[in-house]
Every structure is written in C-alpha cells, then in structure tokens.
Amino acid sequence: MDDSVNELIRVRLARVGRLVTIALIILTVLQVGLFLVLFAFVGAQAAADWLPELVLAILFTLLLGAIALYAVGQAQAAVQRDVSRAVGQELRELHSANDRAQSLQRMASTLSATLSFERVVEQSLDVCSLALEEMGIPRQSLVGAVFLYERGMLRPIARRRFLGNDSNQVIAGKEGVVGAALSQAEPVVTNNPPEDPELKVYEAFRECLTAVCVPLRAGFQLFGAMVIGADTAVHFERDHIDLFRSVGDQAVIALQNAQLYQRLEAEKQRLIEADEEARKELARDLHDGPTQSIAAIAMRMGFARTMIDQDPARAKEELLKVEALAKRTSAEIRGMLFTLRPLVLEAQGLGPAIDALLRRHSESDGIEMRLMGAENGSLLSKRAQVVAFAIVEEALNNARKYSRATLIEVRLWQTDGLFVAAVRDNGVGFDTYDINRDYSTRGSLGMVNMRERAERIDGSLRVESSPESGTTVTLVVPLDKHGADAEATAAEPAAEEPQPVDAAR
Structure with missing residues (x-):
C-alpha cells in the first residue's frame, strides 16, 4: 500500500481521537462545575449528598471516552487493513492489465514485423x-x-x-x-x-x-x-x-495478411510466367512467320537477280511472287503489332477495335465473323474497354483454335444498367464441367485469365457450351462503376480541385 494513503488515514483518525478526548474533558469540567454551583447555592450538606453520583457520572464519562478511543483505534486498523487489501488488489489488476497490454503490443509488433x-x-x-x-x-x-x-x-x-x-x-x-x-x-x-x-x-x-x-x-x-x-x-x-x-x-x-501476401506472390508469379509465355510465343511467331518469309524473299530475290539476263520473263514472274510474299509478311507483322498494342482501340474505341480484329482473323482463317452493336462499346470507360477487348480477343482465339466453327459472332449491348459482350460460335463445343475442374485441360487456363480480367472491372464471365452445340462466352460489366459516364463524373472533382498557392511568391 502507498505510504501516503496510510499516513492520510492515520492523520484523519488521530484527529477523531483528539476530538473525543476534548469532548471527555469538556464533559468532566461541566460535571465538576455543576457540583461547585450546587455547593455554593445549597450548602455543603446537600452537595455531599450529590458527591457519589458526581463521582459515578465522571467515571461513566471516562469509561465511555475510553471505549470511544478504543473503537477509533480499531476502526483505524480495520480501515488500514481494508484499504491495503483493496489497493493491493487494484495494483495486482493494474499489473495484470499492464502485462496483457505489453503482450498484445509484442504480438502487434510481431504482426507488423x-x-x-x-x-x-x-x-x-x-x-x-x-x-x-x-x-x-x-x-x-x-x-x-x-x-x-x-x-x-x-x-x-x-x-x-x-x-x-x-x-x-x-x-x-x-x-x-x-x-x-x-x-x-x-x-x-x-x-x-x-x-x-x-x-x-x-x-x-x-x-x-x-x-x-x-x-x-x-x-x-x-x-x-x-x-x-x-x-x-x-x-x-x-x-x-x-x-x-x-x-x-x-x-x-x-x-489475412499472410493469405494476401501469398495471393500477391502467386499473382506476381503468374504475371511473370504470362509475360515469359508471351515472349516465347512472339519469338515462335516471328521465327515461324516473318523470319521465314524474309529468308524466302532474300532467296527469291537472289534467284530473280540471276534470271534477269537469262530469262527476263521468268525473273519478272519471280519478282511478282516476291512482292506478294512481302505483302503477306507485312500483314503478318501488322497483325503481331495489333496484338501487342491495338492502336485502333486507343484512337477509336472498343467497337472499331473488335471490328478490325474480326476482319484480320476472318481474312487469315477463312471463318465468317460478324460484329453487332459496335456502337455500344463506347458505353464503357477507357480502362474497361481495354479489359473487355482482351477478354473478347481471348474468346475469339479459343474459338479459332478449338471450335472448328464456320461462324463466329460478337454482340455488344446494354441492359438494366449493364454492359454485355457475347462471343458465340457454331463449333463443336465442349463440356464446361471438365474444363473448369482441370486447369491443365486445353483452353481452361485461358478461361481463368478471362475471369480474372473480368473481376478487375467488377464484372462476371459466363461460359455456356456442350458437345456439338457451340460455345457462348458472355461478359457482364456494371456501368455505374465502369461506364463512360462514371469515368467522367469521377474526373470532374479532380478538374475542379484548387491548385496549391506558393506562399513564398
């Protein structure tokens, strides 16, 4: 117990003891004074008759005073004991609370470190x-x-x-x-x-x-x-x-922090692998396409040069073949550049970009491709258009590679505040349960990528297919979050934000 508390209790109860002693003295003096008054007014004989009662009264008063002083002393001891117990309990609780706080602080420090x-x-x-x-x-x-x-x-x-x-x-x-x-x-x-x-x-x-x-x-x-x-x-x-x-x-x-870190690491590794795969695919495409074509152009030009003097007509025919091969090579390179960076998407928007993509694939694959509702592509924000284009492109690539379709349709429309894009083919279809269950199955990784892209713009992706009935891939995006109007509204406060003023000027 704190000494100051103990001293305070002792001082307060000592004051009570002094008050009791003073009261006893006053009572005794009053009793003696009363006896002297009686002695003066009624005479010695009458006063002598009252003397035993006076002595008894004084003794009784002294007894009461002793009892009161004893009670004060006992109260002081009891109060000190109770206060000591209460303060000790409070100190123990404070010590326990301090230990808890320090332990939680160490735990929080471990959590942050x-x-x-x-x-x-x-x-x-x-x-x-x-x-x-x-x-x-x-x-x-x-x-x-x-x-x-x-x-x-x-x-x-x-x-x-x-x-x-x-x-x-x-x-x-x-x-x-x-x-x-x-x-x-x-x-x-x-x-x-x-x-x-x-x-x-x-x-x-x-x-x-x-x-x-x-x-x-x-x-x-x-x-x-x-x-x-x-x-x-x-x-x-x-x-x-x-x-x-x-x-x-x-x-x-x-x-939660550990899981978030693991997901970030997994996403980082996935992006690294995707980037590496894209580089390898580009290298393969360059090697199998333009590189081979350029080598063939060089060989044909050499052959044409030797034939100019010997057979000019055949040399001219060979030059025409070189020209056709050069045009085809140029188209292949433009297609690769379009895949890497579709400038038409940035300049004209989603609808024209998908239209250009369909025309390029239709010419190279010989598959009939149609686009409906191209004007609805402008409903999306710029960022959402980039994501939607990547999803449509992935769906088209899957249809071209695996569906054996003769017709592919892309449709864009709006319904109930939602932007919807659907890619449908009349190909062989597949069992969606088997594809989603096994990521190593052909084409399933592309679907995972499409779903992840859709989640980035708060959208959802639905794949509908069954064997011999074609496939439809549908993307749904909320316009209240990723529409062109929402993007413009979000940009207005930034435009009106006051510029800071340099006070030193």
Whole structure:
C-alpha cells in the first residue's frame, strides 16, 4: 500500500481521537462545575449528598471516552487493513492489465514485423498463458492449439503440450465446444474436455479439466478456432474471455495478411510466367512467320537477280511472287503489332477495335465473323474497354483454335444498367464441367485469365457450351462503376480541385 494513503488515514483518525478526548474533558469540567454551583447555592450538606453520583457520572464519562478511543483505534486498523487489501488488489489488476497490454503490443509488433502466420499464432498462445498465470496456475499447465481449415477439416498448426500423434489428428468442427463456438461465433467454455466429442481425440486435451474455444473469424468468414485448456479446474472471468477474443482477432489479421501476401506472390508469379509465355510465343511467331518469309524473299530475290539476263520473263514472274510474299509478311507483322498494342482501340474505341480484329482473323482463317452493336462499346470507360477487348480477343482465339466453327459472332449491348459482350460460335463445343475442374485441360487456363480480367472491372464471365452445340462466352460489366459516364463524373472533382498557392511568391 502507498505510504501516503496510510499516513492520510492515520492523520484523519488521530484527529477523531483528539476530538473525543476534548469532548471527555469538556464533559468532566461541566460535571465538576455543576457540583461547585450546587455547593455554593445549597450548602455543603446537600452537595455531599450529590458527591457519589458526581463521582459515578465522571467515571461513566471516562469509561465511555475510553471505549470511544478504543473503537477509533480499531476502526483505524480495520480501515488500514481494508484499504491495503483493496489497493493491493487494484495494483495486482493494474499489473495484470499492464502485462496483457505489453503482450498484445509484442504480438502487434510481431504482426507488423513479419508475414509469418506461424510466429504470430505461437505468440498468441504465449499471451493466453498470461490468463492462467494470473489465476496462480503455472504456464506449464497450458494445453493449447490453433486450428485452421484444410480441405474442410480443422488441423492444428500451432500446439502446446501436444503428445504422440496429436499433431496429425484433424477434426470436423461440427460438435462439442468447437462446433458450438464456430456456430455461435462466440467463445465457449467446457468443464469436461475429456468427454468432448471432438477434443477427446487429442491425448493432450484428455488431461484437461477446463477448456475454452475461441472462433477465428472475420465478418462471416471462418478461418478456424483456438482452443486453450488447463489441467487444473479454473473459472475464466469475462476479462480472460475478452483477452482470448482479442488474441484471436490479432491471429485472424495475421492470417489475412499472410493469405494476401501469398495471393500477391502467386499473382506476381503468374504475371511473370504470362509475360515469359508471351515472349516465347512472339519469338515462335516471328521465327515461324516473318523470319521465314524474309529468308524466302532474300532467296527469291537472289534467284530473280540471276534470271534477269537469262530469262527476263521468268525473273519478272519471280519478282511478282516476291512482292506478294512481302505483302503477306507485312500483314503478318501488322497483325503481331495489333496484338501487342491495338492502336485502333486507343484512337477509336472498343467497337472499331473488335471490328478490325474480326476482319484480320476472318481474312487469315477463312471463318465468317460478324460484329453487332459496335456502337455500344463506347458505353464503357477507357480502362474497361481495354479489359473487355482482351477478354473478347481471348474468346475469339479459343474459338479459332478449338471450335472448328464456320461462324463466329460478337454482340455488344446494354441492359438494366449493364454492359454485355457475347462471343458465340457454331463449333463443336465442349463440356464446361471438365474444363473448369482441370486447369491443365486445353483452353481452361485461358478461361481463368478471362475471369480474372473480368473481376478487375467488377464484372462476371459466363461460359455456356456442350458437345456439338457451340460455345457462348458472355461478359457482364456494371456501368455505374465502369461506364463512360462514371469515368467522367469521377474526373470532374479532380478538374475542379484548387491548385496549391506558393506562399513564398
């Protein structure tokens, strides 16, 4: 207890003791004074008759004063004892709260310093051991695990005092304390872990007398659960449950960060692989197309040069073949440049760009291709037009390579605030279930790319096909987010934003 508090209590109660003493003295003086007045007015004989009563009154007053002073002394001791106990309890609670705050701070520091989810969940189990320590239970009594979903089952990824084959056991999270916590999205306590239908599969929890399960969730998404147990019967207070919940929230943040990092790394690797594949494909196209054609032009020019003097007519015929080959090579190179950077898309928009793409493929493949609703391409913002063009181009390439179609139609239209683009062919079709199930199947990676592109503009992609009935790929984009009007509205505040003024001028 603080010495200043103790001194304050002593001073205040000492003042009360002094007041009691003064009151006793005043009462005694009054009684003696009253006796002297009687002695002066009624005579010595009458005063002598009152003397025993006076002595008794004075003795009684002194007795009451002694009792009052004793009571003040006892009250002082009791107050000091109660205050000491209350202050000690408050100090212990403050110390515990400080330890919790420091542990959560260390956990937050770990969270900000690393993307390793394993380190964060290990730290979370350390923080939970504080709750047991506060109740006088050693940290070694903690039995805990953090479970995460893996293929629909909960697997322990961080463990404390797990025995034998416990680390390899998985549970469904449908029954017992774990099932209750996950279904209620709230921490749940059990005082009989050995009989819990799911926890009892772990030998470590069969030794526990108390356990609490904390769901790991963010919004409506469940990631798993954290189970904290002790081999001693304990009663978890609300503060302890709140601590466990806070630790679980931190663990979920770490998990989300780790998953986001993994997705970013996967996306980065996918982009690198796509770029490398595009480079390889361009190299193959250049080698198999323009490079071979240029070599053939050089050979034919050499042959024509030798034939000018010997057979001018044949040399002229050869030059005509060289001219045709050069034109064809030029068209191939323009097609490659169009694929790499469709300038018509930037200059004229989505409709003319798709029209140019269809005409180029129709001439090279001999497939009838049609475009309907080209004017609706201008409904999209510039960025959305680039994405939509890439999706239409990918769908056309799939149809050209695999459908064996004789007719391909591209249609653009608007309905209920949505922009819709559909690519339909009359080819052989395919089983969409098999394609989506196996990414290694022909053409499925292209569909994955199209869906990812559609998600970038908040759109959706639907593929409809069946064997011998053709294929339709439909892209739907919300115009309120990615329409040309939305783009213009978003640009207006930027245009009206006041320019900063240099105060030094």
